[in-house]
């Protein structure tokens with residue numbers, strides 16, 4: 157059964173950390189990432205054991221299916237004091253689990269986490285031709301705020317990045 161875990165409060169097993177590395181290093185994910193580099197399995201084990209616990213500004217939620225990792229959301233608060241109410245999200249769902257509501261569940265868990273952390277504004281960005289991601293973000297109430305034209309150079313091409321955000325604080 158699929159379960160969403162907060163990787164800081166419930167650290168993944170070594171097997172799950174390795175599965176996380178395979179998820180985010182898969183061609184399917186790297187195609188939509190700005191950087192083409194993946195993460196090694198030992199690198200992911202170290203990240204969850206040492207790096208993440210030492211980062212107060214960063215959280216990771218994992219959708220786990222036993223020892224398999226179906227998806228992840230990375231949540232990072234902005235560092236500057238005047239932006240502490242803002243956090244940035246990044247999401248990925250493994251190919252075999254896509255279109256089954258995992259992304260939606262991860263997003264809902266990220267919204268709950270944001271409320272618990274008193275975050276009021278969530279931001280997310282993606283390549284402007286990533287229609288699946290844009291569909292998910294719209295469904296979760298995010299709106300387009302602008303485009304950083306030709307902002308990312310990848311595989312020999314300058315690509316546009318779409319900025320989206322959602323206000324989750326109280327209204328004026």
Ligand SMILES: CC(C)(COP(=O)(O)OP(=O)(O)OC[C@H]1O[C@@H](n2cnc3c(N)ncnc32)[C@H](O)[C@@H]1OP(=O)(O)O)[C@@H](O)C(=O)NCCC(=O)NCCS
Nearest residue numbers: 188247248249254255256257258259260282288289291292
């Ligand atoms: C984008 C992504 C996270 C969506 O995850 P998912 O678990 O498949 O999403 P869900 O099943 O919860 O679907 C939520 C919504 O996303 C949109 N969506 C998802 N897959 C889609 C597809 N193949 N075509 C069109 N829209 C799609 C739809 O709006 C969908 O809502 P609906 O089911 O009511 O139509 C997943 O496709 C993915 O990991 N893609 C590769 C990595 C990536 O693009 N990451 C984000 C940018 S870095």
